[in-house]
Amino acid sequence: MVNQENIHPGFDKLVSRAEREKFLNQRSKVVWMTGLSGSGKTTIAAGLERKLLENGFFAQVLDGDNIRSGINNNLGFSLEDRLENIRRIAEVAKLYLNSGIITICTFISPTIEIRKYAEDIIGSDDFLEIFVDAPLEICEKRDVKGLYQKARKGEIKDFTGITSPYEPPISPTLTLFSGKEPVQVSVQIAFDFIEPLIRK
Amino acid sequence: MVNQENIHPGFDKLVSRAEREKFLNQRSKVVWMTGLSGSGKTTIAAGLERKLLENGFFAQVLDGDNIRSGINNNLGFSLEDRLENIRRIAEVAKLYLNSGIITICTFISPTIEIRKYAEDIIGSDDFLEIFVDAPLEICEKRDVKGLYQKARKGEIKDFTGITSPYEPPISPTLTLFSGKEPVQVSVQIAFDFIEPLIRK
Numbered sequence: 001m002v003n004q005e006n007i008h009p010g011f012d013k014l015v016s017r018a019e020r021e022k023f024l025n026q027r028s029k030v031v032w033m034t035g036l037s038g039s040g041k042t043t044i045a046a047g048l049e050r051k052l053l054e055n056g057f058f059a060q061v062l063d064g065d066n067i068r069s070g071i072n073n074n075l076g077f078s079l080e081d082r083l084e085n086i087r088r089i090a091e092v093a094k095l096y097l098n099s100g101i102i103t104i105c106t107f108i109s110p111t112i113e114i115r116k117y118a119e120d121i122i123g124s125d126d127f128l129e130i131f132v133d134a135p136l137e138i139c140e141k142r143d144v145k146g147l148y149q150k151a152r153k154g155e156i157k158d159f160t161g162i163t164s165p166y167e168p169p170i171s172p173t174l175t176l177f178s179g180k181e182p183v184q185v186s187v188q189i190a191f192d193f194i195e196p197l198i199r200k
Numbered sequence: 201m202v203n204q205e206n207i208h209p210g211f212d213k214l215v216s217r218a219e220r221e222k223f224l225n226q227r228s229k230v231v232w233m234t235g236l237s238g239s240g241k242t243t244i245a246a247g248l249e250r251k252l253l254e255n256g257f258f259a260q261v262l263d264g265d266n267i268r269s270g271i272n273n274n275l276g277f278s279l280e281d282r283l284e285n286i287r288r289i290a291e292v293a294k295l296y297l298n299s300g301i302i303t304i305c306t307f308i309s310p311t312i313e314i315r316k317y318a319e320d321i322i323g324s325d326d327f328l329e330i331f332v333d334a335p336l337e338i339c340e341k342r343d344v345k346g347l348y349q350k351a352r353k354g355e356i357k358d359f360t361g362i363t364s365p366y367e368p369p370i371s372p373t374l375t376l377f378s379g380k381e382p383v384q385v386s387v388q389i390a391f392d393f394i395e396p397l398i399r400k
Contacts, residue, residue, distance in 0.1 A: 014246050014261050015253055023253055046214050053215055053223055060299050061214050071271070071291040074284075084274075091271040092292060099260050099301070 020100030035132030038139035134179030220300030235332030238339035334379030
């Protein structure tokens with residue numbers, strides 16, 4: 001059964017990614033930040049986003065706040081829903097990428113498989129994997145959100161690093177040692193690394 | 201059961217919509233185009249997107265091509281899936297809106313209820329409804345995609361205008377008479393109408 005909205009002719013050409021990149025005077029990429037809860041992903045992503053804009057680049061962070069509260073607000077935490085969560089995040093990131101925007105995704109994304117799934121949707125050429133590498137002891141000691149304590153008490157199921165595994169990237173594009181260095185240093189290192197890749 | 205990715209502190213402030221609008225030197229809005237298959241929505245949207253960029257505005261069309269092939273590629277055409285289709289489109293449009301981008305959505309969206317659903321997600325202040333109003337006879341005569349013929353033969357289920365109703369907007373923000381006027385005229389009318397609303 002054919003559906004009317006599912007068939008499209010090719011004659012109405014939208015503005016291409018290349019034209020958008022020219023408009024914004026940048027090359028678009030997806031920066032995918034992975035790491036434990038409390039490793040500093042969101043703080044670094046927010047700092048990087050701001051630094052990019054201050055330097056004339058147009059960037060957008062996709063994180064739990066704007067994704068889980070909106071497009072993914074009907075997903076739970078079953079394995080199936082976790083995969084669908086990552087699929088939709090990757091698809092939104094791909095839309096932004098094709099809009100010419102530097103897109104920073106910040107999600108624990110604990111397994112090699114799940115990050116590979118995102119990379120396959122986005123495309124390897126545009127996928128920059130940043131490992132936000134803080135040791136579990138430090139993340140747990142920080143425990144900004146009090147989640148590790150809850151996890152230790154058994155109040156949170158499948159908590160990465162405690163009751164479910166975190167698989168570090170084998171060959172990330174960049175590693176930030178956020179357990180050792182101040183946030184601003186991590187932000188600067190990320191910016192300096194990315195800048196040549198997004199500059200026109 | 202609390203999940204670790206679902207809780208976020210408020211201290212990592214992302215770049216706001218207002219800052220992004222300032223960066224792009226525009227006000228963001230969602231332009232929602234509704235109308236029959238063949239009414240010219242996609243062609244007008246593509247023309248409007250290009251005209252906006254040529255005039256220094258950053259805009260993005262969301263249409264069947266980039267939505268159904270990606271974020272919504274696991275949805276069918278049951279009533280439930282049609283609602284979820286619109287929900288996700290509206291949520292993506294809202295993300296783009298909050299990124300400061302003028303977002304043009306072009307979907308048949310045949311009922312008042314379904315468009316209200318989108319408007320409620322996006323927010324009435326930012327939702328501009330454009331009725332692309334070409335009479336059924338003209339859309340069917342054009343039949344660019346051969347879909348009306350298929351629908352008449354019973355090969356397409358629930359085809360808007362033939363076997364399922366199209367409810368025109370009661371008080372759209374703007375109506376384009378695309379059955380009478382050339383595409384370029386509709387594009388110009390839409391641009392002239394929108395421009396004062398998106399200009400800083």
